[in-house]
Amino acid sequence: MSGDEDHEQTENPIARMIREAIESVATHDVRIQILHRALHMSREHEIPETGDRLHRFVDKHLRTAMEFYLGNAAAEAVMQNLEPMLKFAETIGSRPPQGHHREDGGLEAGRKRARSGVTRKHSDHPPEPSTSKYPTIEPLGSALPMVFVATRDRRRCAEIAQSIGSAAAVQQIEDVVSFLDNVKATASLGPLLVIDCVEASVQPSTIATLAHELPKNSAVLVWGATEKHRALTDLVTGDRRWFRCGVEAKPGDVAALIQMLLGKQPT
Known part of the structure; x- marks a missing residue:
């Protein structure tokens, strides 16, 4: 059971x-x-x-x-x-x-x-604030590109952020509610989403289920997917906005790929 x-x-x-x-x-x-x-x-x-x-x-x-x-x-x-x-x-x-x-x-x-x-x-009242334990990013007028890293390993996210430097704002995502709230809040910025399948904070199968919820101008980098993550790897094959790097990739490698992808995103 x-x-x-x-x-x-x-x-x-x-x-x-x-x-x-x-x-x-x-x-x-x-x-x-x-x-x-x-x-x-x-x-x-x-x-x-x-x-x-x-x-x-x-x-x-x-x-x-x-x-x-x-x-x-x-x-x-x-x-x-x-x-x-x-x-x-x-x-x-x-x-x-x-x-x-x-x-x-x-x-x-x-x-x-x-x-x-x-x-x-609801038109007469302000929207319900998010009470996820992780804050929602509010996009600013001249905001940097947003990179959300769905991982439970803070060190992996911190290394990515350090390698990217001032090229983008990097935030760790540690639950599915935070994932959805932040992606929707920054939809106009074309966020880049990194899905860490090795140290997953949001189940890869859940990400696959929610794929249709993602902004059309976003990109997704699947990091470390294996055969058990077929739902995600199939999306990489069938959707040009989805990319993949292997389980052997280090945070620095992921950061380099992120910088390349940011250059490809629509402005």
């Missing part, structure tokens, strides 16, 4: 309902990405079972994550399917918590507004 299947066997009923509702409109891999992003934004380690935390997680963070990956229509459909689940959660968590003041009127009003959808018009 895989780790994911084992987790699904032991998850709480509310988490299972949420997972199944998302999978009614999304693939298994996309469902994982949605929950990963929602948990990051909510700063929760797992899906809350009851109470205000559950409502906040579903109404705010889960909805935002689903809109990001699935669009507004699909997100709204899932939210409607989750309404009975939220009512069920209220029944199993209806006992008042000890030592806390309850704000029933405000909470109930907020829940009614959430169910009606009137609070979900």
Whole structure:
């Protein structure tokens, strides 16, 4: 039994309902990405079972994550399917918590507004800030080319940055949420993405799944891929924006290839 299947066997009923509702409109891999992003934004380690935390997680963070990956229509459909689940959660968590003041009127009003959808018009509010533990780069008017290195080895990234010098801004990427947020934030700059398959911080299979999310003017350098990374190497073969260097390549070699690729990117 895989780790994911084992987790699904032991998850709480509310988490299972949420997972199944998302999978009614999304693939298994996309469902994982949605929950990963929602948990990051909510700063929760797992899906809350009851109470205000559950409502906040579903109404705010889960909805935002689903809109990001699935669009507004699909997100709204899932939210409607989750309404009975939220009512069920209220029944199993209806006992008042000890030592806390309850704000029933405000909470109930907020829940009614959430169910009606009137609070979900995002045009009147600033975008939800990223709460990934790694900051999102904001492109400046005269920004340097951006190079994102998806690796868990800080030394490998630091050596690349040192070799590149002032030719580009280099940032280490250590999770998939940071990867997506930073790539989208710098899309206009034509970012170059380095995928370290030897010391992977984002699973290469996840990168392959998200390939269609990458900006059209970006380039991807796959570093150290082997036969088990066929999903990525097939993209290198079929897409002129994807490049590859071997597992024996050192950070200095990768930096030299990056400088060459930066010269090829559209301005």
